[in-house]
Amino acid sequence: MKSASVVSAPAASRRWVGAAVPRKEDEALLTGRARFIDDLAPLPGLTFAAILRSPHAHARILGIDVRRALALPGVRGVVTGREIAEVIGPIASVVRAPFAYYPIALDRVRYVGEPVAVVVADSRYIAEDACELIDVGYEPLPAVADLASARAPGAPLLHDNTTSNVISRRTFRYGDPESAFAAADRIFEFSYSYPRYASTPMETFGVIAHFERAPDRYTVWSNFQGPFVIQPLMAGALRVPGHRLRLITPPASGGSFGIKQAVLSYIVLLAAVSRKVGLPVKWIEDRAEHLSAASAASDRLGSVAAAFRNDGKLLALKFHNVANMGAYIRPPEPASLYRMHAASNGSYAVENIAVENELVVTNTTPVGLNRGYGGPQFYFALERVMEIAARGLGIDPAELRRRNFIPADRFPYRAPAGAVFDSGDYPRALDELLRIADYEGLQRRREQARRDGRLFGIGFAAGVEPSGSNMAYVSLAQTAEERSRGERKSGANASAVLQVDPSGQVTLRICSTPNGQGHATVAAQIVADALGLDPADIDVVTDIDTLTSAWSIASGNYSNRFAAIVVDAVAKSARQVADKIRLMAAEALDATPEEIDLSDGYARVRGSNRALPFRKVAARAHWDPAGLPPGTAPGIVETAVVSPPLLGSPDVKDRVASATTFGFVVDLAAVEIDRATGILHIEKYASVHDVGTQLNPKIVEGQVHGGFAHGLGAALFEELAYDEQGNFLSGTFADYLCPTAMEVPPLDVGHIETVSPANALGAKGMGDGSSMLTPAAIANAVADALGRDDVTLPLTLQRVWALANGREYERAAPGRRATPRRTRVSGGALNGGGEIVLSAPIAEVWRRLLDPNELSAIVPGCRTLRQEGNDRYVAEVTIGVAGIRGTYGVTIDLRDRREGQSVRFVGKATGALGFGTGSGLVTLQAEPDGRTRLHYEYEAEVGGKVAAVGQRMLGSVVRFLLAQFFDALEHRIHGRRRAWWHSLRAWRTLLRG
Amino acid sequence: MSVQTCLAGQKATIELTLNGQRRSGKAEPRLLLCDFLRHELQAFGVHVGCEHGICGACTVLVDGRAVRSCTQYAVQADGRDIVTVEGLAEAGTMNALQRAFAKHHALQCGYCTPGILCSATHFLRETPAPTEREVRDMLSGHICRCTGYASIVAAILEAADAVSRGA
Structure with a gap:
């Protein structure tokens, strides 16, 4: 495939890209001087908000009496949902649902933790005190907390004007799945439930909102991570033109992993509160609020069927996905169901695919972006059924995958549902995995363990990692006919503004809102190579201010888009600056621009000793515009805005090039289970990645390890649990268990590199991959160890023990008679x-x-x-x-x-x-x-x-x-x-x- | 108002040493130490992650011991010697532990890092030549969602080496 981007610098000039350059971000963070949202007080007279939330999963609000709260000294105002609704409209979603989503309950609460009223006070302590003084009358209603009960006939309905909690159903068909299934030698099926969990960034949500009049406008500081396609939706809800909602992000953000997309609800809520009380308001979420009401990965019920020939050829796949949206559809949902959709073949050359998707509302917190976004659920289905098929066909699971991988000579590969896989060599990555994991050695250990009566299992998982999402893919939730009636959508804009000031100092501004991924470091590496400078000489500003930044709808930090797309904009802006410097240097040095090399801080005439310092050349653009070569603009401000040309609109057959690059990850897990205690010991975990060019191997390594830890948590510990009545049960870090250093086993990481044609650097997005595949790999290993397929996550001690001992696992058994004294x-x-x-x-x-x-x-x-x-x-x-x-x-x-x-x-x-x-x-x-x-x-x-x-x-x-x-x-x-x-x-x- | 006689709703004057400097500020009896350090004394390097004593992000050194500042009251710190991440090294420099963190990429978002640095400082003073398991055991009092911990363990082990060599 020929990409529109041209490869800029020859490989020889790549001094910094590809090197493990130390991070620019680190010193401020390590010395406590990085500034996060709660460190900011951008306005005088800030007040502090606390949110009163629903204790009920489902109830009618009979009345809210705020008099006692208002009487508390230090309270500046109390705002209820009804009052908020006077100044905002609902937050729109791509799915036309017969109900609206507001960031606060109006007359009915639909999940535990749903905001009911907001108190504004002189301190957060007083605001929280005042919340306790608000008297809310509730009439509890029957609740549905899980997918099965929400879909059951006669289930209580969450929303008026609906006849079912299933609010959207779409079917898709690629190739000829029916004939393929009919012709298959063997069909393997797998039904599953996938739990709800969340990546829980260590910094919670934070918002500072300020409303001003004449003209009516909002300025909001928040640790929102994008996508900024949500900005117009927020402005719409706040009923102001887009430019009158100014969003600003702080210099540092304490992790996100997708979750901080959901800050959007609180941006709208607190903005409206600021308007109602006439004060600038700061709100910092606490951890209990975060766990119960922030956001989560969508839990799912599903089934998958795979049609095979006896020789192991995968002929067709059929997916049925039932996704829990929570109580409302908050944008960009239902995107979690469609993020993987165009790559429903996974890493396999399978042509026939059927997909049926259902969106269901339940009395739980609305879901949203979370690391891997739809990937962990998808691969749990696909990679579990591959493992089941391998056992059924009597083919080694690694071999079965190899036989079905897209061959290395088929790239770029157009997948049946429209994704275009940029590059890859999956068999080679698998070879590397088997080598670094010592698969043969592990197989011998497994045989020995089984002879000794011990439970030892090996599991694989392989998959592509879509990065740099096409903003249009979520419109697959609409039919082609519905899409044709709306405005066309496509693409994924990224921007970079590179500036050289009158003293010759270089500053890059990008709109990638990093939350710890080291974007500033990598961007500086790219610019340093192009301009012949040291990365330490390049300042990189990554915070967004929508009034002054070159942002667009795809701005933000999600779908690994930095290394897939943003780097292309950075490289382009650097090329533009380099071209201008060469032009000016050529004039000054009496040479042609083609003869000028930029290196070590100088512009040199190749093959001579004539040279000028970079800074001096650049300064001329400011100080001596009259002396510039004809047609050269004064100053140096170069803006580059790119969108991968491949990312078009979904076609009438529901095919879409959903992402820019497709990395590849293949994992092996080997586990031993102690039957007596249920303790699961990970004997080996190995992971091989193809991320294209590694822009900074240290950062790549960090992302792999971090993604693995998230996948491990999902596999073994983490669940946002509700009881049958919809009471939320995981409100602290003592109830919601994240892996600590004691639980994360050693991880062996390997790499192969197939250069991506999708951007100037040859890089692919990465960071999500391990979080997508680790849950499936561990489940496969446990299933192999136990010889049973009904393996449900998280594989907690109790659950593994029950599985290993043939007992029923029960988490919740309300109403059970207890033995006396207990x-x-x-x-x-x-x-x-x-x-x-x-x-x-x-x-x-x-x-x-x-x-x-x-x-x-x-x-x-x-x-x-x-x-x-x-x-x-x-x-x-x-x-x-x-x-x-x-x-x-x-x-x-x-x-x-x-x-x-x-x-x-x-x-x-x-x-x-x-x-x-x-x-x-x-x-x-x-x-x-x-x-x-x-x-x-x-x-x-x-x-x-x-x-x-x-x-x-x-x-x-x-x-x-x-x-x-x-x-x-x-x-x-x-x-x-x-x-x-x-x-x-x-x-x-x-x-x- | 002294700490001893202060009642609910009133503010006591807390005097303490923060990062080597005598500082004082006002605190209601119920004010958490983390909030006092951040909002009264502007030690914003103290990060609040859970406010229930589990994540460890808010850990500071009180008289040399690693303490979670979200489960202590400011009044309990009266007269104490407090060191936060800002005081681990001379301004404008990093100590061996901080340098090891940078070298091993032991931080990504860096939000949990100040607490881990404080715990590790106390730990390395008591356990100058730790095993990996001891480091992991100490670290299990902290939650980091970015790194997967391996790089943090490597950094602390390397810092232990550097400290024991007197570097």
């Missing part, structure tokens, strides 16, 4: 029971249990308690769970009262931090020595923040509170005369449970 937590549900002997006769215990004055003294954290009628108590109680302390309004009803024998307490608690319902049966029995045996059993359900962050502790907290309760009761019975060891004994009895 508190059991599953999902947001708790139940348990126990008994205690109290040193008073039944009558006294009974009296104290039902006396409001007694109860207010013995209920832990009770602030007020009063009786309403005969059988109801109303109380205010303060309880802390897992470091979050909150006040709850509690009502307790007495039911089934059998005087002096038993009574059932039925309670309901609500507060800003969550809610709970429960019931407990207390039975009294006389002991021979005048004491009373009290037996209790309870069931409770907890939701909201308490469930999200306190999940691990709820059981112990309940036991602890019960211990306190009975201890206080016993204490009241005995007055102050009781010895301390009585109390100790009572505690021990209870805590033993």
Whole structure:
């Protein structure tokens, strides 16, 4: 393929590109001087926002009373969803859904963590205090938290004007899949569910929003990562012309991995809040908010069928993908289903493909970009079924892949669904993998292990890594007919502005919003080569200001676009500057521009000793425009804007060149599983990549290791879990487990290099690859070790143990009866029971249990308690769970009262931090020595923040509170005369449970 | 108002040594140390990652010991000697540990890095010649989402070498 870009510098002049140049970014970061969003105070008079969020998965908002919050000193304003809707419209999406997405709930909440109101105050502490003082009336509605229940007939619907939670269904057909399946010798099928997880950048979201009048305009600082195609959508929601929403990114951003695309919702929300309260507002998300309500990779249900000939030839593939969008479709979703679509053949030369895609809404947080974006889910299907097929066909899984790889002489390769793979040599990469992993040695180890009765498995995964996305691919969610009615879309613009100032200093500005990928370093390497300078001499500005940057819709940091496209713009701008310098130097040195070499900071006439310093030549463009060669513009500001010409619009057959470069990754995992404990030990993990030209091998290495760690986390630990009622259960880093240094095994990395024709550097985008393939490779190894295919991620200790021992794995079993004396937590549900002997006769215990004055003294954290009628108590109680302390309004009803024998307490608690319902049966029995045996059993359900962050502790907290309760009761019975060891004994009895 | 007599809602004056300089600032009893260091004393190198004591990004040295500043109150730091990432080396320079991090590409976004540097500083003082496993064990108190840790382990091992050689 001939690319429009020409190869600029001859290989000999490449001094910096390809070298492991130390990063320009590092010193500021290592000395604490890099500036992130929360370090900025760009305006005087900043105020601070906190967001009140829904504790319910699904509920109608009956009313919001903000009076108590507004009365708190230091509070500057409280804004509810209804008030926000006065100044914004919905945020549009590519899918025409019969419901709107607003960044805050209007009259109904649809997921735990959905914003309900925003408090603005003089400090974040006061704003958070005030959130607790907002009284929201909710009418809970039935919720659907997972794909299966959302799709079930008669499922509760999330949105009015819909008849199903399945809001879009599209089918695609390439080649002749039906005939291929009919003609196949063997068909292998695999059904799966893929969990929801997120890359959790260490820096959370942050927004500083400022509204000004005359004209109405917004300026927003945020760690948004793009794509800036969302900027027009945000401006649309804020009802201002595009240029009146000025977005600015801070100099540093603490990781993103796609997730910070979702900052968009908070840009719109906080901008509107600033307008409503008339103040500049800063909001920094906390980790609990981030885990529960930021964004996530879409969880999926799916199936895949693969048609083979007996000799291993893959004839056709059929995919059925069901993707969870969360409660709304937030742009750029449903792109996660379409990112891989045009490359649905993976790395294989298979011509016949059928795809059926369903988008489903559930009572969970809206999903979005996450490292690998759609890739991990796709490869889990494709690469698992390849492994299953290999076993079924009796062909070695590496060999089966080799037989089906796109041959090295077929590049550029047009895939059936339209992707154009730029370059590759997959068999060679596989050879390299087998070599560095010592596949033969591992096979011998596996044989030996199996002879010894141990569980040892080897798994592979191979795939292409699409990079530099075509902005049009997401419109595949529309039919060709729908597309034809809209404006045509295509391409992926990247820009670079290279400037040489009057002192000859070079500054490059790019719109790639890096979040740790070292773009400044690599861009400086490219410019240094072109201008004959040292990368240290090139300043690179990577923050965007949409009023002054040369941005466009594809700006931002996603789909590995930096090395696929942005570098091309950088190289082009550098070439333009170099040409101008050569022209001026030639004039000054009495030579032709072709004779001028730029090296070591000089413009030299080749083959002579005539030379001028680069800076001196460049300065002339500023100081002496009259002396410039005819037709040369004064100054040096060169802008290059490129879009890979290959990236056209989707055609009528739903084919699209979806990305610019296609790297290749092939992985091998070898695992041993300890049957007795479920411990999974990764004996070997090897990964071979083809990223084209490695622009900076150190950075490439870092991306491979980082992507691997994300894939490993997805494979083994990470899940954003919900219970069946939609309560969110993973609200802290103690519940949502990221791999630490102890869990990440050694990684052997290999490379082959097929130069990409898609840009001037021969580079391919990279960074996502390992995160896409590691989950599949590990699952394949585990399936091989266990000899079973029903391997579901994450492969936690409990799950692996259950699989290895032929047991059913249960994560959540709400409502299960617990054995007495134990508190059991599953999902947001708790139940348990126990008994205690109290040193008073039944009558006294009974009296104290039902006396409001007694109860207010013995209920832990009770602030007020009063009786309403005969059988109801109303109380205010303060309880802390897992470091979050909150006040709850509690009502307790007495039911089934059998005087002096038993009574059932039925309670309901609500507060800003969550809610709970429960019931407990207390039975009294006389002991021979005048004491009373009290037996209790309870069931409770907890939701909201308490469930999200306190999940691990709820059981112990309940036991602890019960211990306190009975201890206080016993204490009241005995007055102050009781010895301390009585109390100790009572505690021990209870805590033993 | 002194730290001892300060009540909720009131502000105490905290006096401490920050990166070798005597500093003071005001803090309510409930103000977290990380917020005090960042917003009262402008030590923005202290990064807040989780506010529940797990990710380790906010780690600082209090009297030489690595401490999570998100699970301490500012009032607890009264009279203490605090070192943040800004104070690990002379201004305008990097120490052997920081140089090793740069050399091994042990940081990408760099958000978790200040906390890791502080923990590693305390660790290397107590364990001057650590094994890889000891380094990983120490590091397991930190979450880094960018690097996969291998480069951080290599950097700390190399710094240990450099420090023990007196470099």
